[in-house]
Amino acid sequence: MRLSRFFLPTLKETPSEAQIASHRLMLRAGMVRQSASGIYTWLPLGWKVLQKIEQIVREEQDAAGAQELLMPTIQSADIWRESGRYDAYGKEMLRIVDRHDREMLYGPTNEELITQIFRDNVKSYRQLPQSLYHIQWKFRDEVRPRFGVMRGREFLMKDAYSFDIDFDSAKRSYEAMFNAYLRTFKRMGLTAIPMVADSGAIGGNLTHEFHVLAETGESGVFYDVAYEELAAKDAVDLDALSKLYAVTDEKHDPNSPDCPPAERLKEARGIEVGHIFYFGTKYSKAMGAVVAGPDGNPVHVEMGSYGIGVSRLVGAIIEAYHDDRGIKWPEAVAPFKVGLINLKAGDNACDRVCEDIYRALSEQGVDVLYDDRDDRAGVKFADMDLIGLPWQLIAGPKGIAAGVVELKNRHTGEKEELSVEAALARLTA
Amino acid sequence: MRLSRFFLPTLKETPSEAQIASHRLMLRAGMVRQSASGIYTWLPLGWKVLQKIEQIVREEQDAAGAQELLMPTIQSADIWRESGRYDAYGKEMLRIVDRHDREMLYGPTNEELITQIFRDNVKSYRQLPQSLYHIQWKFRDEVRPRFGVMRGREFLMKDAYSFDIDFDSAKRSYEAMFNAYLRTFKRMGLTAIPMVADSGAIGGNLTHEFHVLAETGESGVFYDVAYEELAAKDAVDLDALSKLYAVTDEKHDPNSPDCPPAERLKEARGIEVGHIFYFGTKYSKAMGAVVAGPDGNPVHVEMGSYGIGVSRLVGAIIEAYHDDRGIKWPEAVAPFKVGLINLKAGDNACDRVCEDIYRALSEQGVDVLYDDRDDRAGVKFADMDLIGLPWQLIAGPKGIAAGVVELKNRHTGEKEELSVEAALARLTA
Numbered sequence: 001m002r003l004s005r006f007f008l009p010t011l012k013e014t015p016s017e018a019q020i021a022s023h024r025l026m027l028r029a030g031m032v033r034q035s036a037s038g039i040y041t042w043l044p045l046g047w048k049v050l051q052k053i054e055q056i057v058r059e060e061q062d063a064a065g066a067q068e069l070l071m072p073t074i075q076s077a078d079i080w081r082e083s084g085r086y087d088a089y090g091k092e093m094l095r096i097v098d099r100h101d102r103e104m105l106y107g108p109t110n111e112e113l114i115t116q117i118f119r120d121n122v123k124s125y126r127q128l129p130q131s132l133y134h135i136q137w138k139f140r141d142e143v144r145p146r147f148g149v150m151r152g153r154e155f156l157m158k159d160a161y162s163f164d165i166d167f168d169s170a171k172r173s174y175e176a177m178f179n180a181y182l183r184t185f186k187r188m189g190l191t192a193i194p195m196v197a198d199s200g201a202i203g204g205n206l207t208h209e210f211h212v213l214a215e216t217g218e219s220g221v222f223y224d225v226a227y228e229e230l231a232a233k234d235a236v237d238l239d240a241l242s243k244l245y246a247v248t249d250e251k252h253d254p255n256s257p258d259c260p261p262a263e264r265l266k267e268a269r270g271i272e273v274g275h276i277f278y279f280g281t282k283y284s285k286a287m288g289a290v291v292a293g294p295d296g297n298p299v300h301v302e303m304g305s306y307g308i309g310v311s312r313l314v315g316a317i318i319e320a321y322h323d324d325r326g327i328k329w330p331e332a333v334a335p336f337k338v339g340l341i342n343l344k345a346g347d348n349a350c351d352r353v354c355e356d357i358y359r360a361l362s363e364q365g366v367d368v369l370y371d372d373r374d375d376r377a378g379v380k381f382a383d384m385d386l387i388g389l390p391w392q393l394i395a396g397p398k399g400i401a402a403g404v405v406e407l408k409n410r411h412t413g414e415k416e417e418l419s420v421e422a423a424l425a426r427l428t429a
Numbered sequence: 430m431r432l433s434r435f436f437l438p439t440l441k442e443t444p445s446e447a448q449i450a451s452h453r454l455m456l457r458a459g460m461v462r463q464s465a466s467g468i469y470t471w472l473p474l475g476w477k478v479l480q481k482i483e484q485i486v487r488e489e490q491d492a493a494g495a496q497e498l499l500m501p502t503i504q505s506a507d508i509w510r511e512s513g514r515y516d517a518y519g520k521e522m523l524r525i526v527d528r529h530d531r532e533m534l535y536g537p538t539n540e541e542l543i544t545q546i547f548r549d550n551v552k553s554y555r556q557l558p559q560s561l562y563h564i565q566w567k568f569r570d571e572v573r574p575r576f577g578v579m580r581g582r583e584f585l586m587k588d589a590y591s592f593d594i595d596f597d598s599a600k601r602s603y604e605a606m607f608n609a610y611l612r613t614f615k616r617m618g619l620t621a622i623p624m625v626a627d628s629g630a631i632g633g634n635l636t637h638e639f640h641v642l643a644e645t646g647e648s649g650v651f652y653d654v655a656y657e658e659l660a661a662k663d664a665v666d667l668d669a670l671s672k673l674y675a676v677t678d679e680k681h682d683p684n685s686p687d688c689p690p691a692e693r694l695k696e697a698r699g700i701e702v703g704h705i706f707y708f709g710t711k712y713s714k715a716m717g718a719v720v721a722g723p724d725g726n727p728v729h730v731e732m733g734s735y736g737i738g739v740s741r742l743v744g745a746i747i748e749a750y751h752d753d754r755g756i757k758w759p760e761a762v763a764p765f766k767v768g769l770i771n772l773k774a775g776d777n778a779c780d781r782v783c784e785d786i787y788r789a790l791s792e793q794g795v796d797v798l799y800d801d802r803d804d805r806a807g808v809k810f811a812d813m814d815l816i817g818l819p820w821q822l823i824a825g826p827k828g829i830a831a832g833v834v835e836l837k838n839r840h841t842g843e844k845e846e847l848s849v850e851a852a853l854a855r856l857t858a
Contacts, residue, residue, distance in 0.1 A: 007496050007561060009550035033546060036505040036533065041546055044496045044561075067436050067473045072583045073502060073566060074523075074535070076465040091528045094503075096535075099520045099570045104465065106503070106525075106535075117462060117470055121438035132436060132473075137502060137566075141528045154501045 001336070003371040003383075007044050010383050021216050022318035023148030025327050029387045031314075038145025038153030045387060046314065048335035050156065053313050054135055056187050056332065057158045064180035066131035066160050071113050073137055077103035079112040083286045092140045106139035111283050111305055114161045118301070119289035125165045125299065128291065129173055133160035135310060149311045150218075150271070156311040162304040165293065167280075170302035171238075174206055174278050177306045179235045181210055181274050184308065188317060189330030191231050193223050193270060195246040206278035206304075211248070211270030214320035220249030221270040224260045271316040278304040321411075327388030328411050336369040338427055339389040341381070343396030345374045353395050353405070357420060364428045385410070393423055430765070432800040432812075436473050439812050450645050451747035452577030454756050458816045460743075467574025467582035474816060475743065477764035479585065482742050483564055485616050485761065486587045493609035495560035495589050500542050502566055506532035508541040512715045521569045535568035540712050540734055543590045547730070548718035554594045554728065557720065558602050562589035564739060578740045579647075579700070585740040591733040594722065596709075599731035600667075603635055603707050606735045608664045610639055610703050613737065618759030619749060620660050622652050622699060624675040635707035635733075640677070640699030643749035649678030650699040653689045700745040707733040750840075756817030757840050765798040767856055768818040770810070772825030774803045782824050782834070786849060793857045814839070822852055 009030045018024040026032045031046030042050055058068065074096070080086035086093075094106040107113065114132060122130065135158045145153050162173035178194065185192035190212040197209040211221050223246035230236050230244075245258050245265070253259060281300040283289065290298040309316075321328040331337060338361060342354040358370045369389060371380050377396075384392050392408040399405055404417040407426065418426070438459045447453040455461045460475030471479055487497065503525070509515035515522075523535040536542065543561060551559065564587045574582050591602035607623065614621035619641040626638040640650050652675035659665050659673075674687050674694070682688060712718065713729040722728040738745075750757040760766060767790060771783040780801075787799045798818060800809050806825075813821050821837040828834055833846040836855065847855070 005494075007498070007550075007559065030550075033549065035501060035542060035545065036503070037531075039501045039503055039505075041501060041542070042499040043546075044498050047497060047499050050499070065434075068476060069436070069473050070471040070476050070479070072464060072468045072470060074465070074468055074568065074583055076468075094525065094527065096523065096525050098523065099572065102466075113464060113470070116464065117472075120462065121436075121459075130436060139503065143528065154503055 001369050003369055004373050006369065008387070009043070010386060018148065020147050020150070020315075020319070021322055022150060022315035025318055025322055025386070026148055026315070029327060032149060034148075038142055038151070040149055040152060040154070045335050049314055049329070049333055050311060052333045052335075053188065053317075054156070054158075054310055057184055057308055057310055058135065060180045060184040060187070061133050061158065061160060063183075064131070064176050066133045066177075066180075068134060069132055070134045070136060071107070071110050071117075073106055073139070074104050075107045075110075075113055077105055079116050079287070080105065083112045083115075083283055085112070092142065094139045094141045107136075108138055108140045109157075109305075109307075110134070110136075110159055111161070111303075112287070115283045115287045115289050115303070118161075118163055119284075119287060122163070122291060124292050125294055128163055128165045128301070129169050130163045131160055131173060131177070132163075133158060133306075147218075148315060150315040152311070155309065158308040158310050160306040162306070163289075164302045165291070165299060167302060170278055170280075170304060171206070174276065174304050175238050177276055177304070178208065178238060181276065181306075181308070182231060182236065183234055185210065185212055185273070186231065188313065188333055190273075190317065190320060191228060192273070193221060193227050193231065193246050194241065195221070195223075195248065196242065197275065208276050209272050210274035210276075211272050212316050212320060213268050213270050214316060215269060216319045217269030217271045219270055219272070220252075221268050222247055222249065222252045222259075223266055223268070225264050225266050228266075271312075271319060272309075273313050273316050274306075274308045276304065276306040278302075322388070325382070326386035329388045329390055331390045334367075334390050335387070336367040336389050338366060338368045338391045338393055339384045339387070340368050340370045341377075341384060341392060341394045342370070342372055343377050343380070343394060345372050347397055349400050350395055350397055353400050353420060357393065357395070357405075357424065360424055361427060364424075366427055391427060393427070430798050432798055433802050435798065437816070438472070439815060447577065449576050449579070449744075449748070450751055451579060451744035454747055454751055454815070455577055455744070458756060461578060463577075467571055467580070469578055469581060469583070474764050478743055478758070478762055479740060481762045481764075482617065482746075483585070483587075483739055486613055486737055486739055487564065489609045489613040489616070490562050490587065490589060492612075493560070493605050495562045495606075495609075497563060498561055499563045499565060500536070500539050500546075502535055502568070503533050504536045504539075504542055506534055508545050508716070509534065512541050512544075512712055514541070521571065523568045523570045536565075537567055537569045538586075538734075538736070539563070539565075539588055540590070540732075541716070544712045544716045544718050544732070547590075547592055548713075548716060551592070552720055554720050554722050557730070558591065558593045558598050560589055560591045560602060560606070562587060562735075576647075577744060579744040581740070584738065587737040587739050589735040591735070592718075593731045594720070594728060596731060599707055599709075599733060600635070603705065603733050604667050606705055606733070607637065607667060610705065610735075610737070611660055611665065612663055614639065614641055614702070615660065617742065617746060617762055619702075619746065620657060621702070622650060622656050622660065622675050623670065624650070624652075624677065625671065626704065637705050638701050639703035639705075640701050641745050641749060642697050642699050643745060644698060645748045646698030646700045648699055648701070649681075650697055651676055651678065651681045651688075652695050652697070654693050654695050657695075700741075700748060701738075702742050702745050703735075703737045705733065705735040707731075751817070754811070755815035758817045758819055760819045763796075763819050764816070765796040765818050767795060767797045767820045767822055768813045768816070769797050769799045770806075770813060770821060770823045771799070771801055772806050772809070772823060774801050776826055778829050779824055779826060782829050782849065786822065786824070786834075786853065789853055790856060793853075795856055820856060822856070
């Protein structure tokens with residue numbers, strides 16, 4: 001993509017309404033614009049990142065054996081009356097009356113709808129276990145939306161639902177999803193700490209929150225250092241994990257017998273990006289989701305739900321990866337891998353070398369953003385640092401005369417002078 | 430995917446509420462389920478098709494130089510007051526009041542929101558021309574939703590918007606999108622007839638509807654046979670096209686001087702799947718979308734909008750491609766390329782051959798649905814014809830003993846006995 005054609009409205013000034021780094025940087029880097037309180041448009045740069053994150057989440061859900069479908073955003077109030085949550089949910093639910101005066105709502109979550117789909121279509125234990133998920137926009141009418149996409153009203157969530165014939169099977173489904181979460185966050189370059197969560201209104205006793213570590217995270221977390229090794233693994237055993245200490249600051253008790261000694265206790269800041277629940281037969285009983293068991297008798301299915309805040313992850317990754325100059329994208333979620341800077345657009349030699357590089361990288365399937373604008377070098381460096389592509393390739397008249405271009409690593413800041421061929425080899429390796 | 434694990438609730442009976450072929454077949458093939466009037470859940474099979482169609486639309490929009498972003502579903506009423514459409518839109522607009530009593534709505538289309546984004550972020554003619562699009566769920570509160578996803582209330586639409594400095598440039602943007610539409614529908618196996626449309630409430634005089642031909646289509650169409658050649662091309666000249674006759678039946682006038690002679694006049698049935706408009710400065714004037722022109726003076730930008738009914742296309746393709754037994758997917762949008770039928774699951778030889786084929790095709794990147802269920806051959810044949818995968822590969826004890834499997838083409842009905850190797854070679858060619 002040529003920057004001269006790309007819809008990328010970067011801002012020099014820091015918007016006054018943005019209180020946290022990710023919100024500031026997403027506005028400044030031209031990733032999003034607010035269109036109403038807590039409701040955002042994803043501009044092309046932000047949309048590319050959101051799609052990459054969504055795709056990683058999708059691949060790991062598929063690998064865990066879950067099947068993707070898509071439930072609508074607008075639901076009937078009727079099924080929420082069946083579960084008893086219509087009145088209980090409160091003002092965060094966006095309630096709607098249609099032209100025929102039917103009560104509808106914008107789904108804040110989907111336990112009711114998926115339970116309805118399951119009960120209408122699955123009749124036998126032989127069709128279990130079954131995990132279904134979708135990645136769909138949700139709406140929660142927060143009283144005070146803030147922090148950009150971190151606490152917006154319209155947000156993208158992956159929610160999965162498992163259906164099992166008994167507790168042992170349900171626990172295996174839970175564990176498969178638990179491990180899928182560790183892999184998902186790891187692929188994005190994040191360290192996620194799973195914490196035993198309050199079961200709260202949803203019921204049941206098997207539930208974890210996943211907090212990813214970021215210096216500017218919203219909440220303090222205390223955890224056993226062993227978690228960092230666990231988070232680096234592809235699969236862990238829940239029973240082993242449940243003995244390890246990990247809590248948010250409001251629950252931290254240094255005098256608790258569970259709290260590890262100081263040399264093993266880590267204090268950090270984190271951002272909640274996932275929440276998983278086992279809740280047994282809460283919805284299947286309320287809504288009559290039964291299958292014929294092996295003996296022919298009806299059995300209420302055991303259920304769990306598994307959420308990831310997909311749009312929230314964009315903010316969380318920025319909180320974990322940024323500096324004073326801008327974002328530093330991990331390569332797996334970067335909107336482009338390489339930013340190619342032409343230091344003197346209009347100069348024959350610079351244009352020729354840059355066009356050759358742009359073509360060569362594009363032909364190799366490397367996503368490149370080519371800054372071909374007729375603008376000052378300082379503007380180009382600042383914009384490229386701001387939008388945070390992992391690699392910058394800088395071509396100027398002096399270097400080209402000497403047969404070299406400069407390759408900069410946005411994460412480490414390291415710069416290196418290389419021939420064009422060597423730089424291309426490095427970026428297509 | 431193994432059918433024994435796949436969430437595919439096919440129906441033997443024809444649902445009584447479904448009046449047209451695509452609605453009946455989408456319900457029977459387990460592609461969708463209605464969750465409220467005119468609101469559908471896309472089950473895994475339907476969701477796969479919808480994603481394939483969406484991806485073709487996306488690729489052709491990108492190829493036409495449009496840039497993808499994502500606008501939210503919920504909009505503020507304020508911008509619709511600016512354009513004057515808030516009161517004019519009527520009961521089809523789903524109006525919402527949030528917890529702070531602010532008037533919101535579920536977007537039925539996005540002219541206002543994109544104009545707001547444009548005016549806030551683009552300031553100079555040098556940034557033009559610009560085309561932006563998104564593929565997002567819309568809501569229109571139809572008084573009588575019917576025909577399944579063909580006239581639902583929550584539906585997926587691709588809407589693009591072009592911004593140009595003057596009429597000549599706007600016409601080039603319009604023509605680029607016009608040709609992108611012809612390519613988009615052609616890739617899906619459809620013949621699309623563009624018709625000069627009524628400009629209606631939206632204003633302007635350059636506007637076309639695209640109707641795809643289907644024997645069971647909703648409207649009668651009359652057109653010059655030359656259109657069929659045009660639709661097969663990758664690019665056409667609008668001026669040449671505008672001289673050709675193409676109208677829906679309510680506008681057809683055999684005595685019109687524009688109507689071609691009988692030997693060149695074709696009568697068919699069609700389904701509207703796209704609509705494009707040039708509407709000049711209607712929104713840019715109402716909402717103050719100006720850029721600095723070459724002489725420094727402010728210029729109201731010239732705009733166009735370009736819609737494709739993405740979820741509607743699923744129904745339209747089925748209307749064009751089905752028979753009494755079920756759907757016949759064109760390969761480009763098929764949920765799987767191959768349906769592998771094991772005629773005797775549990776038989777050692779059948780299982781071994783089928784597992785080998787399943788593995789070999791999957792490794793080659795061929796999407797296969799493997800019917801490994803312990804069920805009667807008749808059930809398997811009926812289900813496979815119903816869901817309409819382009820190729821069926823059938824393996825039974827007798828054939829395997831003789832060293833052959835059967836390859837069936839769902840479109841032509843042709844069957845052929847082949848060695849496993851020859852069948853694999855054919856399907857991976």
